[in-house]
Amino acid sequence: MNYSSIIYALQMVLLAIVTFSEPAKAQKNPIYKNAAFDTDARVKDLISRMTVEEKAGQLSTLLGWDMYVKEGKQVKVSEKFKAAVSKEFTGMLWATLRADPWTQKTLLTGLNPELAAEATNAIQKYAITHSRLGIPLLLAEECPHGHMAIGTTVFPTSIGQGSTWNPQLIQEMASAIALETRLQGGHIGYGPVLDLAREPRWSRVEETYGEDPVLNSRMGEAMVTGFQGKNINSGVNVISTLKHFTAYGVPEGGHNGGSVAVGKRELLQSYLPPFKAAVKAGALSVMTAYNSIDGIPCSANHELLTEILKEQWGFKGFVVSDLGSISGLVSNHQVAGSAEEAAALAMNAGLDADLSGYGYGKSLVKAVNDGKVSVQQLNQAVSRVLRLKFEMGLFENPYVDAKRAKQTVRNPEHIALARKVARESIVLLKNQKNLLPLHNNYKKIAVIGPNADNIYNQLGDYTAPQERNSVITVLQGIKARAGSGTTVSYSKGCAIRDTSTREIAAAVALAKASDVAVVVLGGSSARDFKTSYLQTGAAQVQATANEISDMESGEGFDRSTLDLLGNQMELLKQVVKTGKPVILVLIKGRPLNLNWAAENVDAILDAWYPGQEGGNAIADILFGDYNPSGRLPISVPKSVGQLPVYYNFKKPAAHSYVEIDERPLYNFGYGLSYTNFRYDDLKAEVSGTGEQMRVTIHFSLKNTGKMAGEEVVQLYVKDKISSVVSPAIQLKKFKKVRLKEGEIQHLSFELEAEDLKLYNRDLQWVLEPGEFNLMVGASSTDIRLQKDITIK
Incomplete structure (x- = not known):
């Protein structure tokens, strides 16, 4: 027996003596509050003191942005949070610091980093001092390309991160995101998204690292290592939640959350390896997917959640549902006839925690009391959550330093890192006659297009409101780099989806009067206050809406085509018709139809959603200050009729169609350079x-x-x-x-x-x-x- 085993045995003896000699409720210094005991002993002691209702509360993750009240420069807990503590015994919150149109938190009503830290401190203090057992909360936050909170650093979205093919850089980025999140009081970062994106019509391609299991695996490992570090009790790291378990990125018809047609061998060979690699790297949380596989919803799939994840892979963290997916067993998949039955299906399958607060809660308590869920199964789930609270040191150090959050979040080093990630994420798709990098002969540069000077269109989904001067657009980046001897002029030309043509003539006139035109087109995942949202946070698309936003990508915005929307193609064709050199810069979240551009435009840069430093990064490449090194992590099809068109298809080889050949326009791994x-x-x-x-x-x-x-x-x-x-x-x-x-x-x-x-x-x-x-x-x-x- 080694020393750790001896120590553990002695602690168990001490636990038995203390428990026998004095009733648990009467102990003045219970074991679970004593850091001298190891985690197993503390978890066992705490669970022994809890009621079924308190256990269910620890597994409920409530929506957090209504749990504080901001009054001027002061922040305090809300009445809603007080009720959650006293009536629901809640143990976790999600998106407490999230700000976007869905949460209705703006730059005015939301929290800056200092106030955010004060808010989470107030929430922790109230939970600890106003609950019977004084259990601190776990606060989960959205962190795929930066902490989704006001005042944080915004990095390129994941499809751009995948385009860097640089896991070391992505690990460095993840460490910065973790630091900014933890200093504001967050403990869990949702990310990475490890879904294989083999269906570009799907709205969430931007959140993935592309179509390949090996590239996704390496990026997943990098994110987990960067988020969690070597010690989650460091005060600067967060728990990583892997999304979405599993095969979520290939829904039939591209419909977000729809069923998938995946055989078991393909599931094991392609879709599970990125998750397995991330679990092996130490990931401590996994989120289930909304979809079903072969008729079994992922949120009630015992083989996935228990047999594979926990038993075969040895996963030690906890599994959490996607928002509302336990209730979805009743309303969407219709495999359960009641909330109680849905809670039992999920819990018995191995789903430990509920993201919503209404999937478990009273329904889980009833399922336990009715014998549909065993107390042992409930205790196992609770122990997985409590273990992480102890290992993060929350019972000893539940609070954060608000002043440090103010000083550190979005610091100059993180901004420089955002520029570096953006630079490496940009893919040079075409460079006819070596138009790029631009030389000094071009004294008049026209910058044209709906994404040339739009801060939100540049940032992607899961982004908080931004101060105007915190985001560098393409126009700003080119102006800053071009210097005093060059005139840089701008015309929007058109919108992303609106079909008005009134601004095209002005843009064409500007191109004619210039030496070179940089046309910035693509898409947008920028949420706005005109769009309605489902309870899950996904956008509710209305094809006949009176007011047309730019948003054509991002959660809920699935496409039936991959064409540039609105009058973007008309604008591009008119500018090319002037005969001036044209550089097409694409800012978007998914592969789009580039057939005409590939034949007729001089140079093409794919920047995806490059984040807050995107304008500077694009300018760095346009002027040759950085040699483009991005490579495609996903194939670009010629037509939706080719789909799926991922590179590592199963034999036999595909053959040509009547109209076009079988090959994608640009292949996986493709990208040009200024050198050879x-x-x-x-x-x-x-x-x-x-x-x-x-x-x-x-x-x-x-x-x-x-x-x-x-x-x-x-x-x-x-x-x-x-x-x-x-x-x-x-x-x-x-x-x-x-x-x-x-x-x-x-x-x-x-x-x-x-x-x-x-x-x-x-x-x-x-x-x-x-x-x-x-x-x-x-x-x-x-x-x-x-x-x-x-x-x-």
Whole structure:
């Protein structure tokens, strides 16, 4: 027996003596409040003191933005929160600091970082001092590309983060987000979203890292490590909640939350690996998805939540529902006839906590009292939540320093980091005749388009209200970089969705009078106060709405086409018709139809939603201050009729349609640079057998161009003969490498048995002997070096 086991045994003996000698309620210094005991003992002691109602309350995550009242520069708890403590025994809040049109929190009615910290302190103090057991709260916040609160740093959305192909940078970004969240009193950050985006009509593509399980896995690991650090009791880290478990990103017809058609082998082989990797990296929370898989809603799926997640993967954190998804077992999926039955289905499946406050609560209490849920099952769920409260040190240190929050949130270092992430996220799709980077001969620059000078269209969904001077638009970025010798003029031209043509003529006239035109088009996920929202926070789309917002992407805004909306194409065509050099900059949340632009526009930059520093980042690339290094994490189709069009399709190879070929317009992994790279001298060695098998790959990379730049080196594998149908090509490793002009680097990758395994006919995870084709290159269709190897 080791020392930790001896200590634990002694603590259990002490626990038994104390419990026997003095009734629990009479103890002056109960074990759960004594930090000298380990977490297991404290959890066991606290649960032994709790009623069924109090246990259910610990599993209820109420909507938090109504739990405080702001009066001038003062903030205090609301009557609604007092009732939640006294009547619902609530143990968690969600989105307490969230501000957006749905919550009706604005720059005026919401909280700056200092007041936010004071609000969460007030909420914690009231919960601790006005509840029977004095249990602190867990406060969860939305954190996919920055903490969704006023005054925080806004980074590019996840699809842009995926375009960096730089997990180390994303980990650094996640650490900054965690710091800003924790200093304001948050404990849980919702993110990363690990859904594979293989359906671009779906409204939430922007929240994902793209279509590939390996890229998603590496990004997920980076986010978890950045959020949680090495110790969640650090005071600067937060718990990471993985979303959405699982296969949420491929709904039939692109309908958000709709059912998915995924076989079990594909589920295991493609959709679960990013979650498994993030759990292995230490993730402490997982959120269920709204969809069903093969007729079983994810929020009531015992195989997913208990057998795979908890038993096979050893997940130690807690599972939380998506907002209202337990009630959705009654209203949406119709697999339960009552709220009590829905609570029992979810709890018995392994769903620990309810995001809403009405999925469990009284319904769960009734289910326990009626014998539909065992006390043991309830205790297991409660212990998973309480364990994290103890491990975060909330019983000893429930409060935060408001002054530190004021000084640290959105500091200059974080703003600089936002610019760096944005720069690396931008993908150069076309650069005819090396129009870019712009040279000094262009003295008159026209900046045109609905996304050229719109701060909210640049930021993506899950973004709080912003002060105007905190976001750098494309127009501002170009003006700041162009210098005094260049005239930069602006014309909006049109809106995203509105079909008015009254401003197009002015934009065309401006282009004619300029040396070069930068046309900024795309989409928007910017929530506005005109749009109505469902209880889940998703936008309620009204195709016949009188007032047309720009919003065409973001949760709830599913598309039937991928065309540029409104009169954007008319504007682009008219500007190109002037004969002036045209650079198309795209700011958007999903792949759009770029067929005409790819044939007729001189240069194209895809910036996704680049965040608050997007304008500066785009200017950095336009003027050559940074060599574009972004690569596509998702394929860009030519038509919705091709869908799905992800690169790692199952054999056999697709064939052409009557109207068009089968290939996407731009492939997964694609992206241009201002310099050129040459790949040479591929060598591959196989050593070991079975689980000890290793494949070591060596090659050289040379920058043969005239400026420094970064190349994303990608290693793909094809299993030439397999017992089950396998992908035609599959990414396995990648590395972002920076090379000076003329520099050569000798690079290597190592593949392990896990990298080459598959689920065989018996759904066993095995390495099959045979031949594999190794492919090294710059994208999934730009393979520079190949070699076959044999696994014996």
